[in-house]
Structure formats: structure tokens, C-alpha cells
Amino acid sequence: FFSCSVFKTKNSVPSETRIEMVTSEGTVSLKLYNETPLHRDNFKKLVENKFYDGIKFHRVINGFMAQAGDPNSKKDDFKGQLGQNSEGETIPAEINPKLFHKKGALAAARMGDNVNPEKKSSGSQFYIVQGRKLSLQQLAQMENRINQKEKNYQQAENNFYFSDSAKKVYQEIGGTPFLDNGYTVFGEVTQGIEIIDKICSVKTARGDRPISAVTILSARIIK
DSSP: OOOOGGGOOTTOOOOOEEEEEEETTEEEEEEEOTTSHHHHHHHHHHHHTTTTTTOBEEEEETTTEEEEOOGGGGOTTOOSOTTSOOSSOOBOOOOOTTSOOBTTEEEEOOOOTTTOTTOOBOSSOEEEEOOBOOOHHHHHHHHHHHHHHTTTTSOGGGOOOOOHHHHHHHHHTOBOGGGTTTSOEEEEEEEOHHHHHHHHTSOBOGGGOBSSOOBEEEEEEOO
16 A cells, blocks of 8 residues: 555545544444545534533444434533434435445444435434344345335345445444434444444433433544
8 A cells, every 4th residue: 555645636536424422331443435525525614613521422322333423412501301402413224235234334324314304314314323233034034024014115136235244244343224314324333343342232211311311422533
């Protein structure tokens, strides 16, 4: 591998965007995918504006994921239900079959299909996948469920299937494959996956909200 930045042109592929997210449970490093430029640029903007500093993980489920990004979570005295608000406008879906919900995937939360059939993403809410390992039989069952859900939007010949590489990852590393084809995955954890395990294992109350706050202390772009 070598750098040829000297010859960079307007059409050059941008370098990967990397984020260091310091939480009250430890530090997580992320990279954002260039294949999802709308989500990449939106997340970068929020990080540059220090929006995530002080944001709490408001929903964590062991064996599933950790979710954050509601601006109301910054308010220590907020008594309402978290997860209902976001910063900015919704983002058009950038669902890519090559970018799937493996363990450590960074994805955008969104409103449900009944009010959001276009699968537009939240302007600021995201989740990081913990998930679990699955068998081929379980993956086949999930393919059927996904296709059943999508039957009103796609023809039969366009049925969804997990790629062989995705199946291998889901068996060996784990993830949440039932979310594939439904939510935009726009990055992944590159270091600190054990911190996600730690966050997902905290004790929670109603609404899967951590009893003791899990806070993003800072999020910065790594130069």
C-alpha cells in the first residue's frame, strides 16, 4: 500500500473518516464508510459541531445493540421518553447489501415502516451492534422474514438473500442480520468492541434505559 495523494484529483476517492468516541465506559474508535456519503457527511458534521459531547446512550439491550443520539438525553432533568427526538433533518436511506449488521456495525436509527416506508434515517440517532452468533438455519429463517416484510415493495425475483461472506461473519462473529435491508449501516467499530459489550451489559430500567448513565464524553475526528 502506498499513498498517491500528490496526484489527487477532483474525482479521487476520499480517505476514510475515523472517529474517536470517548464514553464513560471507555474509548471506541469508528470508521465511516465512503459508500454512504450522506450519512458519513452528516455524522462528521455533528461530530465537528460537538453535538455528541454529553449525549447519553438511552437504549441498550444485551445481545442486541446500544443506541444514542437523542438531544434530550443531554438534559439530566429530562423526565420524558428518550428516543423520540433527533437533531436536524432525516437522511435518505443508503442501504447497501455489502454493508451489513455485523457485530460492531454503526447504523442509523429511524422511524418505523408504517410512518416511514422510504426508510429515511434519523438526523442524529445511531446504534452500534452487539448481536449474537447465528446458525445457517437461523439465517435462512431471517431471510424469509425479511422477504415477507418487503413483499409489498419488491417483486418475487428481487428477494433478499444474505451473501456468503455475510453468512460467514454472522456465524463466526455475530450480529443482527434481521435488521439488514431495513436500516442504513454507515460505519463500524475498529477498536474498542469490548466497550460496546460493556455498555450493552449495564443494568437497565423501563424502555431499556441504563439505570446509571452511559455518556459520550467526547467524539472527535482523528486526523
